[in-house]
Amino acid sequence: MKSEPTFKGILYLSAASTIFLLAGLFFTLLRHSLPSLKAFGFGMFYRSVWNPVSGDFGAFPFIVGTLFTAFLALAFCTPFALAISLLLGEYWRGTTWSGILQTLIEVPAGIPSVIYGFWGLFLVVPLIRSLESKLHVAPYGVGIFTASVILSIMIIPYAASLMIETIKLVPYDLKEAAYSLGATRVEVIRNVVLPYARSGVFAGILLALGRALGETMAVTMVIGNSNFIPKSIFAPANTMASIIANEFTEASDPLHLSSLIEVGVLLFFLTMVINMIGKAIIRRTVSGAYG
Amino acid sequence: MKKLVLLGLVLSFLLSFVSSAKAGDSELVGAGATFPYPLYSKMFEVYHEKYGVSVNYQSIGSGGGQRQLLSRTVDFGASDGFMNNDQLAKAPAKIVHIPMVLGADVVSYNLPGRPELRFTPDVIADIFLGRITQWDDARIKANNPGVSLPSDSIVVVHRSDGSGTTHIFTDYLCKVSHQWASRVGEGVSVSWPVGLGAKGNEGVAGLIQQTPNSIGYVELIYAAKNHMSIGVIKNKSGKFIHPSISSIAAAANIPQIPEDTRVFITDSSAPGGYPLSGFTWILVYQDQNYGGRSEERAQQLVKLLWWMAHQGQQYAASLDYVQLPQKALTKTEKIIESIHYGGKRLLAEGKY
Numbered sequence: 037m038k039s040e041p042t043f044k045g046i047l048y049l050s051a052a053s054t055i056f057l058l059a060g061l062f063f064t065l066l067r068h069s070l071p072s073l074k075a076f077g078f079g080m081f082y083r084s085v086w087n088p089v090s091g092d093f094g095a096f097p098f099i100v101g102t103l104f105t106a107f108l109a110l111a112f113c114t115p116f117a118l119a120i121s122l123l124l125g126e127y128w129r130g131t132t133w134s135g136i137l138q139t140l141i142e143v144p145a146g147i148p149s150v151i152y153g154f155w156g157l158f159l160v161v162p163l164i165r166s167l168e169s170k171l172h173v174a175p176y177g178v179g180i181f182t183a184s185v186i187l188s189i190m191i192i193p194y195a196a197s198l199m200i201e202t203i204k205l206v207p208y209d210l211k212e213a214a215y216s217l218g219a220t221r222v223e224v225i226r227n228v229v230l231p232y233a234r235s236g237v238f239a240g241i242l243l244a245l246g247r248a249l250g251e252t253m254a255v256t257m258v259i260g261n262s263n264f265i266p267k268s269i270f271a272p273a274n275t276m277a278s279i280i281a282n283e284f285t286e287a288s289d290p291l292h293l294s295s296l297i298e299v300g301v302l303l304f305f306l307t308m309v310i311n312m313i314g315k316a317i318i319r320r321t322v323s324g325a326y327g
Numbered sequence: 328m329k330k331l332v333l334l335g336l337v338l339s340f341l342l343s344f345v346s347s348a349k350a351g352d353s354e355l356v357g358a359g360a361t362f363p364y365p366l367y368s369k370m371f372e373v374y375h376e377k378y379g380v381s382v383n384y385q386s387i388g389s390g391g392g393q394r395q396l397l398s399r400t401v402d403f404g405a406s407d408g409f410m411n412n413d414q415l416a417k418a419p420a421k422i423v424h425i426p427m428v429l430g431a432d433v434v435s436y437n438l439p440g441r442p443e444l445r446f447t448p449d450v451i452a453d454i455f456l457g458r459i460t461q462w463d464d465a466r467i468k469a470n471n472p473g474v475s476l477p478s479d480s481i482v483v484v485h486r487s488d489g490s491g492t493t494h495i496f497t498d499y500l501c502k503v504s505h506q507w508a509s510r511v512g513e514g515v516s517v518s519w520p521v522g523l524g525a526k527g528n529e530g531v532a533g534l535i536q537q538t539p540n541s542i543g544y545v546e547l548i549y550a551a552k553n554h555m556s557i558g559v560i561k562n563k564s565g566k567f568i569h570p571s572i573s574s575i576a577a578a579a580n581i582p583q584i585p586e587d588t589r590v591f592i593t594d595s596s597a598p599g600g601y602p603l604s605g606f607t608w609i610l611v612y613q614d615q616n617y618g619g620r621s622e623e624r625a626q627q628l629v630k631l632l633w634w635m636a637h638q639g640q641q642y643a644a645s646l647d648y649v650q651l652p653q654k655a656l657t658k659t660e661k662i663i664e665s666i667h668y669g670g671k672r673l674l675a676e677g678k679y
Contacts, residue, residue: 088489089512162537176482176523177538261487261524272523274487282526285388286489286515288414 062304069298071291080298086263088283093295095302097265101273102306104266105180105255106248109187113244116188117195118237125203126229138200145193153257156186161258168270178260179272186254191244198243202236203229235318242314249307252277276303355628358385359392359405362430362491362546363607366648367405370639380627389491390515396422396610399618402628404610407491408515409589421613425662426588426606427635429649431575432496433603434558435550436542437535438462439477445470447561448594448602452504454542455483456511457521462540470561477540484534484543487524489515495605496544499593544603547575548647564598571601572649578604580652588658606655609635616669625666629673632663 072080076093083094120141128134157178164185165177206229214224230237252275260272261282274282276299287293357367364386371382387395389406396404397418409424434446450466453459459466463476486493497513511517525534528549535541536553547570550557559567568574578592578600594602609632615625636659640650651659664674 085518087518088516089514089518157533158537165538174480174482175539178523178525178534256487256526257530261526262522263518274524278487282488282524283516284489286390286491288390288393288410288515292516 062301065297065301065304069294069301072295072298075291076295080295080302084265086279088287088289088292091289091291093292095276095279095295095299097263098274098276098279098299099302099306100265101180101259102249102275102277102303104269104273105183105187105259105275106245108180108184108269109191109248110241110245112184112188113191113195114241117192117199117240117244120192121196121199121203121237121240122225122229125200126206126225129204138197141196141200142193144190145197149190149251149254150257152186152190153254156182156254156258160185171270173268173270176260176270176272178258179270180259180266181269183255183259183273183275184269186258187248187251190251190254191247194247195240195244198240199233199237202233202239205236206232238314238318242311242318245310245314246307249310250277250303252281256281276300276306353380353627355380355382355402355624355631356384356400357382357392357403357405357609358387358395358401359403359610360389360407360491360607361386362407363405363428363648366428366643366646367635369642369646370635373642374631374634374639378630380631382631388489390489393610396612399612402611402624403632405607406610407605407607408494409608410610418612420617422610423613423662423665424588424608424610425632425636426579426651426655426659427609428607428640428643428651429575429579429604429655430607431547431570431578431601431604431649432492432499432544433547433550433570434542434544434560435532435535435555436558437537437539438556439539440475441556442471442474442476443556443559444474445559445561445567448499448503451558451560452500452507454481455485455500455519455521456504456506457483458506479540482538482541483519483522484531484538484541485519485522485524486527486531486544488526490527491515491605491607492528492544492546493517495591495593495603498591499603502594551647560602562598562600562602563594563596566598568599568601570603572644574599574601575604575649576652578602579606579649579655582654584655584658586658586661588655588662604649611666613666614669615666615673622668622671622673625668626673629663629666632666633660633674636660636663 072093080093080095082096084096085092085094086097124134124138161177161182164182165175168177169175210228210232211224214228219227255275256278259274259278261274261278262272263274266273280296280299284296287296367384371384375381389408392404392406393410393414395401410422415422434451436444447470450459450470460481461478462481463478468476494513494515497511497517501508501513511520523534525531528546531543532545532549532553532555535543536555557570559569562568577597578595581592581595581597583596584590588606592604592606595604611628615628636651636656643650666673
């Protein structure tokens, strides 16, 4: 039998096709965004007009909206994700409860985002509206803050499941050594568990951020869809993904269509750059701690 | 042996798809507007039962319908807006617009006590321009004596996705307000000066219903279905008009409709006409002989269109659509009759 070379061939082919598909996707996007690249050049990055009627397009408000919602969501999500990971990965490590809860945490990752959108619209939006009227800001209910809250709930499973696994991997020897020196549990967590699991914690955060940047449906439903640079965290805004979702189907003007595709290219780059920065941070922290 | 049987099963399964795809001449394909989708699917269901011709309609939006027709991947497109001259010039052949039914936008709001409000065109424009910001503004009060209006800020809600509903609404605002025409303009998506965006008619309806002191525009059907407050609007003749089947039909029963029907009938001059009414069109190529289409298929399409404009209209009212009034129907008939197959008339043998 010559199954070995066949198997190897299949591996090569599949691996190559993944790269080919990614490159194909990128070049298709690039090709279709050429008209808007020609018309606006790099203006798409920093101009803040988005006017389909006059055919003038700049994506700056959406870049701001995307980064704003994604990082705010990350700020909400990280403490909770870290807390549950420490509880399940350290305090309750190996117990039945830990197993059950870990499965439960991962379930929300499979819920379609439109469900989160509806839940947000009918439950979270009214809550935030009453909060807003207490704070004396315009009581819209929808906006960046609401979108970030929904997003943070959606991305917790991504952050937490990676964090739990890495926290579980912290060797007993290290922890016991610390205990034998008289360290309390909190001290062990702070000085042994977290430094050791740092790369996994960062990777979890990064995965969650990637999801937050590209999330479309749920965000579109609760962000208020306004094409201006948001002035506060309660203001309505648009993200890059939501403007595409909103306007793509009815964009019949070629320049409009091509500008939307260019926003897609920008999102592609933004995600890639943030991922690369994140990976660099992970590499530095890993080599810094144990290199 | 088992493997062979399995292979045979898989092959025959695949082949059955191929053969069913081949039998395509009794299936017509269309794509476009979401607004008439409930009505069209009812019509196509009845049509299939009666004549055995199935119609596969994808409600992907008006813009998508136009694109699909331009790339000639469908038999017909459907759109709530008409294609402008630039767009038509880019088409590979002449496209005709066939009005099928009428719909209307309504101005809907959420105020305590659900008062029925009257609006003049300039007030609507200034609310959506952000120039009238309070409900107890003197100009709103002037049209609504005796109604107690809260001294709260107006929350404007508009569509965030590109939509024919927006096109009708902004076309109307352009006609009634110079300020709107110069600052915002009209289209399926515009740059809104103020307000919150929500996706789809259902999104806008939902946001209005849960946001106190909000105002927005939706398709009549959605406002009616959700029992929302509907504004009464002053029309061109100076009358305050409720949107209803008769007032919407009246808006289209005017002599000023051009032969190609590419017109927004907003701000209609009809005395009893509701000013936010509009057609929804089906788009087809006038010469059906293209891309190797059979004459039989072209015939099927024309028969379907004729049926939709006549017998099909009876399903409109029960689904809250407005059927074509006589003057518009005459135009529709003429356009369907003008569709040909390489010069050969298609409707000669028997209309349904």
